Amino acid sequence: MGGMLYKDFLAVKGKKILILVLAFTLLFIALRLALPGADMVQSGETGEEIRFADGNMIDAFLWTMPALFTVAGIGLPFVWIKGLVAQDEKNKIMAYTKSLPFGKNTYIASKYIFLAVAVYAAMSMELIWCEIYFSRSGDNSFTDIVKTLQSFLIIFSSASLFIAGIELPFFLTLGSKKATGVKSAILEILFLFVIGWLFFGNLDVFGNIDLFNFIEWTKTHEFELNMMIVFCPVIASALYFLSYKLTCAVCRNREADIDE
């Protein structure tokens, strides 16, 4: 199993990614320590605190780093799954798994474990990047955005795990070509739906979207947010496990059909 994980690590160019991430982290630490943020808070007419975004160029520049890292973290399964499976397809999966010193279930498990570890590692790095940002950030709206981002990290990672749980069965049972076809078809339908909605739907809802209102919402709805933080990863992990079981069952049935 350890060997399979290492093979997958090499297949996604893990060493290169690791070096890049470490280099960027060191660069980010250096930038953050050299460039402290500034407080941008004023009292409003009724005494309420107003946090300003303008004028604080350092935090305005640096907050994008943990934010980009978080977005990249959610996209991990999208980017890696195809590469993970396609690498083995070069050796014809059926023949390849029969040549391994363990069963097909262990092969499937290795893919699931690898992606779970990747999501865990990405989430941990995102957490560290948020901590780096906070180390010398000022009290301003950008810091509020990163704080909100940090409180949503577990939810984002659950989403990432959920996506992996949906994609992996397709890729492992249909093969990367067919699975990419299915994925593209679903995405195209979604895209057409969105385009259709943009033409004929009610676009007024966009008028109400405001990031700072959302941040305020997270502050006033702490309990709801906490419920999401507690239950999202539990549900996502359960679904991920079910997805693994389902993939194993489908592969077992297919092998039985071929044997018959």
Next chain:
Amino acid sequence: MNNTQRKEETKKLLIYLGITFAISWAMFFSLIIPGNSFLDENGNLSGIGNLICTLGMLCPATGVIFTRYITKEGYLLTGEGSMMLGIDLKNRKYIFYIIAILLPWIYTELGNLLKIVIQPDCFDKEFFNTAVTDVRNAYMFPLMAIVSGVFFSIGGLGEELGWRGYMMPKLIKICGKGKAVVLGGVIWGIWHWPLTYVGHNFGTEYKGYPYTGFAAMCILCVFLGILLTLLTVKTGSVWPAAIMHAVNNASPSILQFFINPDKISGIMSDTFVSFIIHFIPMFIISLSVFVFWLIREKRGLSVKK
């Protein structure tokens, strides 16, 4: 184990300790010597203090990576002499994972209960208002601490890979379980000293500062180390210890939202005394588990003989 093997293991352990202490203490002192504060004006960990602590927790893991490279021990994930990163739930090992998740909640809650029993005046029904906007969040907090402890266990993993995954197996080989847990706990406690000095663990306003704090940190690390070592040995993995460490650091407790520190008076107001009382349940659990563990091992050995 013969003398040559013992010397070899001791050498590897000293290399690990040298590297880990050098990296982490260099980081801690880089902040202390210029006079930067770990704590903000409210006595909470400052932004830079938090970053140093987070990165400091990763230093033991970094120490293991360098040591294994120098000593050519390799980077096996599972099995004998490995980094113990595998997860095996078979043969009822999942019970130890459940213990790792729930035990910190139990002893933290009992510790807070003990504080209230000793000084009932400190119980304040309305005190939660200062920390959370809604009392439901106070009831929800232990679950939050557990979930974030499990998912944000990278800091705990960073420490446990070094202390329980590398140092303890070597110490147990060199001097046996009994001495190893005491010695390992003391080393782990000493590693925390720079942070204790700047007030990370107990503040700086206690009797005998900083020496009583140094002693308390070693005592805590010995007792907590027993539980973490037991989990690692029984599961053959550092994950339960990493999870327990992270959940322990998150202090999962409902009662803490109802203890008003302003109403604590007398000897209990000393952060050192308050800390000792807080962890008495953990000390008792840890000691009983350790005695039970040693007795069982001895019985097992005599049966084998």
